[in-house]
Amino acid sequence: MPRPLTITDDQILEAARHVFLAEGYGVQTSKIARMAGVSEGTIFKRFPTKEALFIAALDLHAEAKWHKLAEELTKEWRGSDGLILLFEELLSYFDDLMPRMMTLFGSCTRSETQIWGEATSPRQRDLEILKALIQAQIDAGRVRQVDPEDVANLIMGAMIHHVVVSLDMRKPLEPTDLRRIARTTLDLIWTGIRIS
Numbered sequence: 001m002p003r004p005l006t007i008t009d010d011q012i013l014e015a016a017r018h019v020f021l022a023e024g025y026g027v028q029t030s031k032i033a034r035m036a037g038v039s040e041g042t043i044f045k046r047f048p049t050k051e052a053l054f055i056a057a058l059d060l061h062a063e064a065k066w067h068k069l070a071e072e073l074t075k076e077w078r079g080s081d082g083l084i085l086l087f088e089e090l091l092s093y094f095d096d097l098m099p100r101m102m103t104l105f106g107s108c109t110r111s112e113t114q115i116w117g118e119a120t121s122p123r124q125r126d127l128e129i130l131k132a133l134i135q136a137q138i139d140a141g142r143v144r145q146v147d148p149e150d151v152a153n154l155i156m157g158a159m160i161h162h163v164v165v166s167l168d169m170r171k172p173l174e175p176t177d178l179r180r181i182a183r184t185t186l187d188l189i190w191t192g193i194r195i196s
Contacts, residue, residue, distance in 0.1 A: 007036060007037060007038050007042070009046055011036060012032075012036045012038065012042075012043060012046065012047075012053075013053075013056055013057045013059070014036075015032055015035040015036035016032045016036070016043075016053050016054070016056075016057035017057040017058065017059070017100075018035065019031055019032045019035055020032075020054055020057055020058065020103055020107075021099055021100065021103055024103060024106065024107045025050075025054055025103075025107030026107070029043055029044075029050055029053070032053070054104075054107070055104070058100040058101075058103065058104050059100070060097070060100060060101065060104065060122050061122055064089075064093045064126070065089055065092075065093070066086060066089035066090045066092075066093050067126075067129055069082075069085065069086050069089055070086055070129045070130065070132075070133045071129065071132075071133075073086060073133055074132055074133045074136045075136075077136075077137070077140065077142065080186060080190075083182075083186050083190060084179070084182045084183060084186055085182075086133075087155070087159070087181070087182035087185050087186060088178045088179060088182040090155070090156070090159050091159045091162065091163070091173070091178050091181055091182060092173075092178060094156075094159045094160050094163045095163050095166070095172075095173050098160065098163045098164060098167060099167065102167075123156075126156065127149065127152050127153065127156065130148075130151075130152035130155060130156065131148040131149050131152045132148075134146070134148035134151050134152060135148045141195065142194065142195060143190075143193040143194050143195060144193055144194075144195055146193050151189065151193060154189050155185060155189055158181075158185050158189065159181070159185070162177075162181050
């Protein structure tokens with residue numbers, strides 16, 4: 001007799017993510033179990049509570065591709081081309097992340113410290129990575145003396161704004177949109193702080 005197939009935690013989380021994003025936190029776990037092809041008992045053997053499943057499914061702590069690129073640019077500057085690529089990756093990251101963040105904050109009544117535990121919020125980590133990149137450019141004399149946190153917030157705010165508007169208008173961002181927004185961000189924000 002063949003051994004039964006085992007479903008992975010990732011498969012359960014993918015089903016849960018799909019259902020939570022479509023229906024919010026109030027959905028019954030039986031619906032998630034059906035979509036994953038397991039029993040509710042299997043879900044609760046792996047995730048002690050519905051809330052733990054919800055937070056794990058939203059996957060807000062994942063390392064982003066743009067983090068590595070920002071760290072590379074902090075060490076080895078590649079000029080405007082590197083920044084455009086970074087801004088495109090940052091925009092793509094928020095395009096993927098914002099629906100999950102909106103679902104979390106629209107569905108969960110817990111405070112931020114309860115959601116993130118003792119760890120730093122992932123958005124704070126994002127801000128610190130951008131601040132380090134900007135500070136490195138100040139130190140290298142490429143940009144004028146500015147508050148790196150203010151500039152990092154401007155860049156992140158611009159990206160998040162575009163994503164929220166695209167979600168609100170139900171018009172997904174296309175690759176050409178990513179490039180256009182990245183170039184505009186570079187022209188308006190980075191050019192404003194660059195030393196000529």
